[in-house]
Amino acid sequence: MKSIRWPAVVAILLTLGAAGAPGQVRPAFEVASIKPDDDPARSGFLKPAPGTLTSANISVKSYIQWAWQVEGYQISVPAPLKAIADSRYAIAAKADGPGPVDQIRLMLQRLLEERFHLSVHFEKRDLSVFALVMAKDGPKQLRDPAPGSVPHMDIDPHHADSGQHWMFYDEPVAALIGIMSNGLGRPIVDMTGIKGAFDFAFVLPDWNRAEGPLGDHVVSDVFPEIQRQLGLRVEARTAPIDVLVIDHIDKSATDN
Numbered sequence: 001m002k003s004i005r006w007p008a009v010v011a012i013l014l015t016l017g018a019a020g021a022p023g024q025v026r027p028a029f030e031v032a033s034i035k036p037d038d039d040p041a042r043s044g045f046l047k048p049a050p051g052t053l054t055s056a057n058i059s060v061k062s063y064i065q066w067a068w069q070v071e072g073y074q075i076s077v078p079a080p081l082k083a084i085a086d087s088r089y090a091i092a093a094k095a096d097g098p099g100p101v102d103q104i105r106l107m108l109q110r111l112l113e114e115r116f117h118l119s120v121h122f123e124k125r126d127l128s129v130f131a132l133v134m135a136k137d138g139p140k141q142l143r144d145p146a147p148g149s150v151p152h153m154d155i156d157p158h159h160a161d162s163g164q165h166w167m168f169y170d171e172p173v174a175a176l177i178g179i180m181s182n183g184l185g186r187p188i189v190d191m192t193g194i195k196g197a198f199d200f201a202f203v204l205p206d207w208n209r210a211e212g213p214l215g216d217h218v219v220s221d222v223f224p225e226i227q228r229q230l231g232l233r234v235e236a237r238t239a240p241i242d243v244l245v246i247d248h249i250d251k252s253a254t255d256n
Contacts (some may be wrong), residue, residue: 042056044058051094073241084250134231135227141201180222234250
């Protein structure tokens with residue numbers, strides 16, 4: 001089996017870890033250029049590297065999403081600011097030395113605040129979510145991890161014809177959320193109440209045989225398998241979620 005830390009074919013729900021606390025002095029890029037770059041026919045990209053950030057044809061909203069590590073449904077843009085948030089730019093920025101991606105995120109936060117006079121705040125809002133809860137016959141197949149095991153996930157390649165065989169080692173049941181989130185447009189929240197880490201397996205139905213939107217496939221095919229295989233159920237609920245509210249954005253960036 002090939003060992004990996006995160007699923008390569010699905011989106012993992014992002015945390016707010018790099019959001020930057022109120023009043024925190026964020027690091028800054030040494031030099032940074034921001035130029036309008038709006039071409040609907042061309043794909044955009046955002047490429048962080050140690051101490052640098054390069055991008056093209058990316059919306060202000062997408063920059064905010066990446067910098068604050070939130071999902072699209074976690075950003076609230078007032079109607080008067082929507083056109084500004086959708087405007088696209090290219091950025092070429094360099095720090096005074098190499099640094100990790102989380103530091104680049106903080107630098108981008110500061111750059112957006114300085115050049116666009118961006119102001120944002122977090123608040124809790126009740127949003128539609130999918131809740132991972134205990135089914136009547138669950139949980140199933142949760143085993144205590146071996147002493148000294150390292151938390152990780154594997155995909156067993158020997159059974160690819162029947163779907164993706166995910167093997168979880170020393171992981172919480174919430175690790176399932178990562179392979180269910182793609183295409184849903186709403187968060188999945190762990191409400192099982194199950195504490196600790198376990199060894200368990202889950203066979204993800206074959207993605208290549210899905211028809212229609214991926215999110216519909218997850219709801220109709222993956223959710224029932226969660227209950228059948230593991231005794232856990234996914235149901236629609238509302239829950240308080242951190243939302244990043246955009247208070248102000250200038251129509252254009254200040255001079256480079």
